[in-house]
Amino acid sequence: MSLRVRVLVWSLILRSFYIQPSQLRAAEAHNEPTYVGARVCAECHTGPASGNQYSLWLASKHSQSYAALTKPEAEQIARLSGARQEPEATVHCLSCHSSAANAEPRQRQRTYRIEDGVQCETCHGPGSEHVARQRAGTRSPCCREELRRPTKQLCLRCHLQQTSHAVVLKARAFDLEQAWREIAHPRPTGWQMGGIPELPASGGNQHPGPKYVGAYTCGQCHRGARFNHQYSRWRRSPHARAWAVLGTPRAREIAREEGVDGDPQRDPRCLRCHTTVGTAPRQLVASTYEIDEGVGCEACHGPGSEYMTEAIMRDRQAARRNGLREVSKEVCKPCHENAHAKAPRAGLSSPALPSNIQWAQ
Ligand code: HEC
Ligand code: HEC
Ligand code: HEC
Ligand code: HEC
Ligand code: HEC
Numbered sequence: 001m002s003l004r005v006r007v008l009v010w011s012l013i014l015r016s017f018y019i020q021p022s023q024l025r026a027a028e029a030h031n032e033p034t035y036v037g038a039r040v041c042a043e044c045h046t047g048p049a050s051g052n053q054y055s056l057w058l059a060s061k062h063s064q065s066y067a068a069l070t071k072p073e074a075e076q077i078a079r080l081s082g083a084r085q086e087p088e089a090t091v092h093c094l095s096c097h098s099s100a101a102n103a104e105p106r107q108r109q110r111t112y113r114i115e116d117g118v119q120c121e122t123c124h125g126p127g128s129e130h131v132a133r134q135r136a137g138t139r140s141p142c143c144r145e146e147l148r149r150p151t152k153q154l155c156l157r158c159h160l161q162q163t164s165h166a167v168v169l170k171a172r173a174f175d176l177e178q179a180w181r182e183i184a185h186p187r188p189t190g191w192q193m194g195g196i197p198e199l200p201a202s203g204g205n206q207h208p209g210p211k212y213v214g215a216y217t218c219g220q221c222h223r224g225a226r227f228n229h230q231y232s233r234w235r236r237s238p239h240a241r242a243w244a245v246l247g248t249p250r251a252r253e254i255a256r257e258e259g260v261d262g263d264p265q266r267d268p269r270c271l272r273c274h275t276t277v278g279t280a281p282r283q284l285v286a287s288t289y290e291i292d293e294g295v296g297c298e299a300c301h302g303p304g305s306e307y308m309t310e311a312i313m314r315d316r317q318a319a320r321r322n323g324l325r326e327v328s329k330e331v332c333k334p335c336h337e338n339a340h341a342k343a344p345r346a347g348l349s350s351p352a353l354p355s356n357i358q359w360a361q
């Protein structure tokens with residue numbers, strides 16, 4: 001290889017590893033906005049007075065689109081598309097199934113989570129400037145410059161006919177008008193900012209024993225092929241939407257029938273079965289726990305703060321001594337037996353306990 005070719009090859013290799021200082025300066029000079037992730041948007045865009053945007057999104061397929069890349073069908077699609085890595089690591093798949101797939105690491109804040117799939121900023125553009133301005137209280141009629149108002153053209157960038165998908169999924173054709181209505185999350189008149197509610201604090205201040213750390217923490221290890229994609233499998237299940245569905249019009253209908261008025265996402269009578277910790281006091285949860293996870297890993301496996309270190313996890317006895325629970329049907333019953341029995345007209349499919357408890361995995 002001639003020297004010039006070698007220099008060229010090396011500079012290409014290095015460029016793929018290092019951010020060029022000149023690039024960084026350019027980004028700073030332009031004050032380029034970065035991706036903050038959907039939970040940051042939820043700081044203001046959730047709750048009934050805001051139009052429940054976050055919950056409507058979390059209850060939609062878009063929030064599961066990254067998790068979908070671990071379905072058996074994904075492997076088939078990947079094969080047909082000639083992908084050489086697993087779908088979760090293939091930029092081609094991620095470009096439609098997640099946010100910021102092609103962004104440089106510096107364009108993603110620490111709060112950004114690829115696991116959230118197609119999220120607010122996938123459609124509205126990176127939101128750091130909007131968030132900074134709104135947090136500072138500069139309530140300018142801002143957003144037209146800071147954020148994108150999506151057009152139908154944007155949907156079609158991902159929702160286009162693809163042979164690989166058509167062959168494997170045999171899905172119905174994409175109906176743009178209907179899909180647009182399906183994902184609608186308008187602001188109501190008299191719009192007000194909301195936020196993800198906090199758990200009620202209890203009277204006492206001492207709560208010894210294990211604390212709930214949240215499914216996202218478990219998911220830091222329980223992911224990938226080695227762990228049989230446990231986090232993504234859970235993410236695709238209705239349990240991961242259990243809190244989100246309390247923010248839908250359907251939930252308000254059910255709540256009315258059951259004599260609960262007010263916001264179901266804050267009412268202990270609904271939270272009891274639609275979240276991991278139900279009505280447990282705040283002192284029982286670690287700072288990493290998130291109420292919006294719905295029914296997370298620890299709802300079935302027990303609070304994890306004491307057993308979740310790798311050394312204990314690998315030791316069955318030690319894990320059980322530290323609070324890891326055997327999952328039997330007794331665990332499912334308090335939530336599933338007679339759920340919504342008082343609202344037969346709500347038409348829930350089968351409040352009875354499913355016969356196969358393996359379903360959860
Ligand atoms: C600190 C509070 C806050 C946070 C966090 C926040 N927003 Fe907003 N957002 C607002 C307020 C307030 C408005 C209304 C401003 C107005 O009417 O001019 C708004 C308006 C919007 C609009 C409407 C724009 C339009 O054309 O009228 C969109 C879209 C939006 N936000 C998306 C987001 C996204 C995406 C995120 C996360 C990246 C986010 N917001 C985070 C407070 C917030
Ligand atoms: C051009 C955008 C685009 C690309 C690239 C793409 N997908 Fe998709 N994918 C979609 C859309 C849109 C859907 C929704 C289903 C439909 O209507 O076709 C979907 C659906 C799926 C589903 C079904 C999800 C479910 O809930 O059942 C799987 C699995 C999937 N894609 C896997 C992949 C894999 C693996 C790759 C990479 C080899 C990939 N996709 C690349 C846009 C894309
Ligand atoms: C799949 C794309 C998509 C995703 C994901 C998405 N939005 Fe939107 N958003 C839209 C579209 C489309 C509109 C309506 C634009 C219009 O009517 O002109 C909209 C409108 C809005 C508005 C303005 C509503 C109004 O009444 O003016 C807000 C605020 C907003 N979105 C916030 C969010 C937040 C917060 C998230 C994430 C929790 C989110 N969006 C996720 C596509 C999306
Ligand atoms: C970045 C790519 C992307 C964009 C942009 C996008 N979507 Fe999607 N959408 C997906 C993927 C991927 C899925 C499949 C998720 C799954 O099934 O796990 C999906 C699923 C959906 C579904 C559910 C389909 C079903 O079979 O239940 C609807 C409805 C939808 N999108 C509407 C829209 C609309 C309306 C827009 C434009 C405002 C839009 N999407 C923009 C990638 C995208
Ligand atoms: C630091 C990484 C890590 C974290 C965090 C973690 N785990 Fe584990 N977990 C492991 C390992 C490693 C194993 C053992 C796997 C094996 O031996 O095949 C395991 C095993 C398990 C098992 C099977 C154990 C048995 O004896 O039957 C369950 C159930 C489990 N973990 C649940 C959880 C839950 C729930 C959380 C969150 C509260 C969690 N784990 C957090 C690494 C972790």
Ligand code: HEC
Nearest residue numbers: 245250251254255260264269270273335336339349350351
């Ligand atoms: C005793 C436990 C329990 C309580 C309390 C409870 N739920 Fe549920 N809820 C469930 C179970 C279990 C399901 C799933 C049932 C099924 O799909 O068969 C469910 C499903 C739902 C659904 C999904 C329906 C759908 O169409 O997909 C909504 C919405 C809902 N509940 C709202 C509420 C509201 C609002 C409250 C408070 C008034 C509440 N739930 C209280 C256990 C409960």
Ligand code: HEC
Nearest residue numbers: 215218222230231234239295296297300327357358360361
């Ligand atoms: C709805 C209840 C439920 C939820 C939520 C749940 N699991 Fe499980 N999990 C189960 C059941 C049931 C089993 C099977 C137990 C058995 O066979 O004895 C199981 C088994 C496991 C195992 C052992 C698997 C094996 O092959 O031995 C691991 C590890 C695990 N779960 C981790 C998780 C993680 C991580 C999460 C959250 C991302 C989670 N689980 C969420 C009910 C649940």
Ligand code: HEC
Nearest residue numbers: 238239241242245273274275295299331332335354357359
């Ligand atoms: C903390 C309460 C809670 C526990 C514990 C729990 N579930 Fe659930 N489960 C729910 C709620 C709430 C829903 C409805 C979520 C939704 O539709 O959005 C649900 C939904 C389901 C569904 C989907 C039903 C449908 O019609 O789509 C199955 C299956 C299921 N659970 C199985 C189990 C099994 C098996 C166990 C025990 C290993 C278990 N659950 C433990 C609360 C719970």
